[in-house]
Amino acid sequence: MRIAIDAMGGDFAPKAAVEGAIEASKAYGVEVFLVGLKEEIEKYITEEDKKSSHINIIEATEIINADESPVHAIKNKKDSSMVVGLKLVKDRQCDAFVSAGSTGAFLAGSLLKVGRIKGIDRPGLSPLVPTMKGSCMVIDVGANVDCKPRNLLQFAIMGSVYMEKVMGIKGPRVGLLNIGTEESKGNELTKEGYKLLKEANLNFIGNVEARDITEGVCDVCVCDGFVGNVLLKSIEGVAATVFNALKNEFMKSFKTKLGALLLKGGLRDFKKRFDYTEVGGAPFLGIDGIMIKAHGSSDTKAIRNAIRQAKLLYDNHCVETIREEILNSGVDNENEQ
């Protein structure tokens, strides 16, 4: 399998991207294509690695920054690591693309340069959120801020395929994020979406509430991108706030410091459970290729895990299965008015 890596994207680029890619190529036997400034990339590759047939450098001279207008940047910076990486997938020279760069550019670029799976109206950005029972895919978290009910149905189908194929969950439980569990609850979008999900060939468990996501009430949490973004960021924010507040409590006195020391291992295990670097990146499902958006603050381990995730999508034929399921479901975009 050949994976293109945006070597210039992310807070710790190119170091984390390059080192993560090299680690992954060794651990998972994938061929990696590091896209970016050759000179910068080579700083983090040993002489021995340079000789490996599994590690390639593809020169790209421009970089897209987080504060640029995504569509403008994709259209104008044709030699950026993002655009060159996306083109490798478009031209079938690579099977997947992994980037920790600008989320907006990643989304816009995937749509413009690689394109959608036939039948999908709106691809969904879909990270895995850690829960008490494992993880839950939230789809969409920001690619589509104004959705139609049929978009929600397509998100549900794609999320189910991912959780079944990649995570090995038989009949993944699909929940519709809502403000109450009763069928009658919600806004116009969720009320209509509920009807479509109920009729679909899915393990739809009904409405779910935000408070139950981290408890593990469902395997796929379907929502429009605005709401999903708020959910994701509040989970991130509260977890960070709680950890920081806890740290402050622990540093208050000798007694509490001693207590914290005794709990160290447990706290580490615990923090690990809420650690995004463990789960890899967010696949952008619905694009006609394997696209993984790694967190902007990804370190080496996070990049390695994102590459591992791309391999799982590839090995388990996730894109092909989504294509089939959408066609079988009859919600392909040819129905759209």
Next chain:
Amino acid sequence: MRIAIDAMGGDFAPKAAVEGAIEASKAYGVEVFLVGLKEEIEKYITEEDKKSSHINIIEATEIINADESPVHAIKNKKDSSMVVGLKLVKDRQCDAFVSAGSTGAFLAGSLLKVGRIKGIDRPGLSPLVPTMKGSCMVIDVGANVDCKPRNLLQFAIMGSVYMEKVMGIKGPRVGLLNIGTEESKGNELTKEGYKLLKEANLNFIGNVEARDITEGVCDVCVCDGFVGNVLLKSIEGVAATVFNALKNEFMKSFKTKLGALLLKGGLRDFKKRFDYTEVGGAPFLGIDGIMIKAHGSSDTKAIRNAIRQAKLLYDNHCVETIREEILNSGVDNENEQ
């Protein structure tokens, strides 16, 4: 000041409601009107309390349950503790109403029985969320699931009045909950809402992200009720999940148990900070009266704090100020098409 209490609402009614009301009447010198089944209420009142001129019982023979259709229940159960309590405010026999009962019935009943402040299109349910710096009012969290931009502006005005008058914050920082901080971000609603907020006479700090709310980035967080509900419940859910996971870690071995023992005081202080019983209830701002929705699982302390909050609204002329500010702002509902 006279406060009506729904003695039959909430998971621990009537005990928590009655005991909380008696405690509050003693602590804050308010006159309380306990509405519900006389016989049930009297079980929790001592002979001495019964003689107090500050504690009154208003008989109401029906109870509205959480699973009833709110509008139907309000219209049909005319002798319920909820409807009788609301009527006490409507008829100006009481200055405020506090209930831990069905949220849906509380919202529908407030609108139908008490009515809106002149100029307000949509009242907003607006709890205080604990943050690292104090608390943040989130408005709305579920009363209005499909909002218009002008609703957001009215929420912002009402929230600002509350935080200034009741919490004593000069020029409260108003943030618009969005998926990014740039002005161009968001869905149709927030893009239009942004323009209105920017022009208003408010300390508008721009868009805020969900991850920054618990850090204390703003004093008033404005959002439509669907999104606010998701935000609130995910904060609740993650905090609960983290505390439970932590507890499990602490019980793993003798060493960790000892560590937890040494940290006990700190952990208690910490948990207290995220404890809803400390902040009281959620005011339903925009109703022409002081309406406090206490959490369904309110204990005695939570009810007492909700009554204290009602008194603060009263003492600081919050309803009157909202009325004036809405008229001054020119966004009163007479402009609506």
